[in-house]
Amino acid sequence: MSAAAQADNTPSFGDAELTHDHLVEERLVAWYLLAGLAYLFISMAGGLLMALQLVQWNPLPINEYLSPGRWRMVHTNAIAYGFLANCFLGALHWAIPRLTLKPVLNRALSYFIFIAWQVVVVSTAVGILMGQAQGVEWAETPVWIDPLALAGLALVAINFMAPIVQTKGPQYVTLWYFMAAFVWTFLTYAMGNFVPEYFVSGTSAGAIGGLFIHDLVGLFVTPLAWGLMYYFVPILLKKPIWSHGLSLVGFWGLAFFYPLNGIHHFLFTPIPDFLEYGAIVATIAVEFVVTTVIINFFGTLWGSGRAVVTNLPIRWFYTGMVLYFITCAQCAMQVTHTFQKLIHYTDWVVGHAHLVMFGVFSMWFFGMMTYLFPRLMRQSWYSRALCEWHYWLSLAGITVMFIDLTLAGIFQGFYWASLQPWEVSVDGSQPFWIVRVFAGLAIMGGQMVFVYNLWKTWRLSKQVA
Amino acid sequence: MFESKSGILLIAGLGFFLFSVLSNALVPVLLYKNLPEKTVEELADNQNLIYQFEDLSQRYPEQFEKYYGEPDQKNLAAALRLGRDLYVGEGCWHCHSQNVRPVSNESTRWGKVASSDEYQNELNRPVMWGTRRVGPDLSREGGRRGNDWQAVHLFNPQSLSPGSPMPKYEWFFDDKNPSMPNKRGIAVITYIQWLGSWLEEYPYYEDYKPLEDQMLNPLE
Numbered sequence: 042m043s044a045a046a047q048a049d050n051t052p053s054f055g056d057a058e059l060t061h062d063h064l065v066e067e068r069l070v071a072w073y074l075l076a077g078l079a080y081l082f083i084s085m086a087g088g089l090l091m092a093l094q095l096v097q098w099n100p101l102p103i104n105e106y107l108s109p110g111r112w113r114m115v116h117t118n119a120i121a122y123g124f125l126a127n128c129f130l131g132a133l134h135w136a137i138p139r140l141t142l143k144p145v146l147n148r149a150l151s152y153f154i155f156i157a158w159q160v161v162v163v164s165t166a167v168g169i170l171m172g173q174a175q176g177v178e179w180a181e182t183p184v185w186i187d188p189l190a191l192a193g194l195a196l197v198a199i200n201f202m203a204p205i206v207q208t209k210g211p212q213y214v215t216l217w218y219f220m221a222a223f224v225w226t227f228l229t230y231a232m233g234n235f236v237p238e239y240f241v242s243g244t245s246a247g248a249i250g251g252l253f254i255h256d257l258v259g260l261f262v263t264p265l266a267w268g269l270m271y272y273f274v275p276i277l278l279k280k281p282i283w284s285h286g287l288s289l290v291g292f293w294g295l296a297f298f299y300p301l302n303g304i305h306h307f308l309f310t311p312i313p314d315f316l317e318y319g320a321i322v323a324t325i326a327v328e329f330v331v332t333t334v335i336i337n338f339f340g341t342l343w344g345s346g347r348a349v350v351t352n353l354p355i356r357w358f359y360t361g362m363v364l365y366f367i368t369c370a371q372c373a374m375q376v377t378h379t380f381q382k383l384i385h386y387t388d389w390v391v392g393h394a395h396l397v398m399f400g401v402f403s404m405w406f407f408g409m410m411t412y413l414f415p416r417l418m419r420q421s422w423y424s425r426a427l428c429e430w431h432y433w434l435s436l437a438g439i440t441v442m443f444i445d446l447t448l449a450g451i452f453q454g455f456y457w458a459s460l461q462p463w464e465v466s467v468d469g470s471q472p473f474w475i476v477r478v479f480a481g482l483a484i485m486g487g488q489m490v491f492v493y494n495l496w497k498t499w500r501l502s503k504q505v506a
Numbered sequence: 507m508f509e510s511k512s513g514i515l516l517i518a519g520l521g522f523f524l525f526s527v528l529s530n531a532l533v534p535v536l537l538y539k540n541l542p543e544k545t546v547e548e549l550a551d552n553q554n555l556i557y558q559f560e561d562l563s564q565r566y567p568e569q570f571e572k573y574y575g576e577p578d579q580k581n582l583a584a585a586l587r588l589g590r591d592l593y594v595g596e597g598c599w600h601c602h603s604q605n606v607r608p609v610s611n612e613s614t615r616w617g618k619v620a621s622s623d624e625y626q627n628e629l630n631r632p633v634m635w636g637t638r639r640v641g642p643d644l645s646r647e648g649g650r651r652g653n654d655w656q657a658v659h660l661f662n663p664q665s666l667s668p669g670s671p672m673p674k675y676e677w678f679f680d681d682k683n684p685s686m687p688n689k690r691g692i693a694v695i696t697y698i699q700w701l702g703s704w705l706e707e708y709p710y711y712e713d714y715k716p717l718e719d720q721m722l723n724p725l726e
Contacts, residue, residue: 293518
């Protein structure tokens with residue numbers, strides 16, 4: 042945002058109050074991003090353990106706290122609540138005050154939320170490792186943590202809504218996504234962590250569990266992530282989003298169709314067919330909405346294409362968008378009964394999940410980190426080459442993993458349908474599972490390069506000071 | 507409206523979310539309103555399951571006596587509840603589904619296609635249809651194999667299923683001995699034997715057919 046725009050929007054503020062330092066608590070942004078990275082490594086450790094278990098090379102002693110079954114849940118929960126949620130909070134502490142030109146409600150509250158959220162995430166991991174998980178995917182959070190997590194989400198919403206409610210007139214696209222996400226995340230968490238466990242059972246619980254799994258991706262991660270893209274991409278490319286009309290279509294289309302998708306996770310279950318078809322149609326509708334968003338962002342890039350080569354954050358962002366389009370195109374196909382017959386319950390779905398969680402949202406965060414860390418440390422990256430390694434190892438790893446697991450899923454589906462003994466599908470999966478271990482190691486290697494680069498950059502920043 | 511705070515918070519945030527809950531969650535709840543939800547005590551009143559529970563008490567008399575006492579219905583209900591909690595807590599449901607689909611020859615492999623009445627009970631809060639099958643579906647597993655098979659398989663899956671990627675669950679046993687399932691071990695085995703025990707075609711270990719015969723293509 043230009044200085045002129047700042048002056049226009051906030052006539053009542055003195056210049057002193059409009060400085061970046063007044064708006065953004067940089068230390069907190071850095072803490073959130075670093076916490077996110079720490080959980081990313083915990084999650085990758087869990088993923089690696091499960092991958093090694095599948096190829097029957099689990100190096101750890103047999104111990105219930107090291108059980109791959111429990112670490113598999115730590116893997117997914119650490120990504121959702123540890124890595125993604127922390128990175129979101131860090132990025133929001135940067136973006137919202139700079140966009141609204143108002144600080145968040147209260148700095149002390151911000152720090153309290155930071156600590157409270159780490160307590161929530163660590164307790165979730167400990168609870169799962171103690172064997173107290175609950176039975177809904179991504180809602181495994183033990184029941185005694187759920188109220189605390191909900192209170193935390195409410196505080197987050199209050200803290201960030203304070204600057205947003207002070208702004209006047211129509212809001213910028215980013216804030217549409219953020220505001221909706223604050224409402225949705227709270228409602229989604231409350232629905233998924235209580236209703237199917239305590240209020241309904243059986244088929245109804247399954248339908249609600251499906252809504253929860255999907256809403257967590259679609260109404261918590263997706264809107265916050267797209268909101269950040271609408272914020273960072275125009276700043277980095279130094280031009281406005283291509284079409285405001287398409288931004289409107291993208292937001293309202295997502296808001297209407299995305300919540301209706303949930304049941305597509307449980308096709309061919311006892312859920313009535315008319316509800317399954319409703320979810321299928323809504324899912325295919327989402328794909329059309331996503332296409333408008335992708336067109337809008339590539340329209341924005343048009344004429345600045347070289348930025349993808351020279352500007353690393355832009356490259357991360359647009360790589361993520363291409364993979365997002367692939368994910369959604371794949372989704373529109375795999376959501377049909379035709380595909381479901383073959384690929385449901387196979388590694389195809391696991392490949393899809395990794396593509397969206399790592400290939401899209403994690404990549405966007407790596408882009409944001411590549412942009413933000415030099416600004417937080419007042420020090421440019423120690424090594425551009427290592428940044429390139431981070432990018433190419435991550436991209437190679439996820440590409441191989443996605444193709445590998447997708448193929449594995451097709452093989453598994455045909456093994457099962459052809460009524461061969463179960464072991465045949467397990468034996469036939471081994472080559473794919475072995476490749477997956479190495480793809481995962483490439484991804485881990487990329488993140489290790491990133492952390493090393495970050496550490497060297499931090500050392501440099503201390504020397505300069 | 508489309509760019510204002512109230513429009514976004516109320517229409518997109520609250521309104522669309524509530525619409526999705528009404529259409530996708532409330533509709534099934536209302537559809538199954540008249541299907542009574544069974545308690546665990548009602549589920550325990552099942553001859554197939556009582557047979558398995560008594561079998562456990564005879565196969566592992568000291569262990570059973572120590573942790574459960576008598577194989578009565580009250581203890582059976584307690585074992586079912588604990589077994590279900592362990593099945594959830596260990597993440598069994600992440601690699602084993604509980605849903606036989608009407609496609610992909612699944613009813614030939616496992617038996618009756620899943621229906622809502624099977625899931626309308628306290629142990630299906632939440633339902634564990636699952637999203638991935640590394641191992642086979644377990645909703646028809648009960649009675650297919652004996653309690654001794656289940657115990658040894660939990661202790662060391664590879665000893666009975668060579669090449670199986672399933673982790674070992676030694677903490678379900680005392681003294682690292684597959685003949686000594688502890689409270690948790692007996693509970694998990696009871697829960698597994700419960701799966702499918704409500705069906706007419708619940709098989710018994712004594713009727714067990716070799717794997718090759720089970721897997722024969724009936725069309726051949």
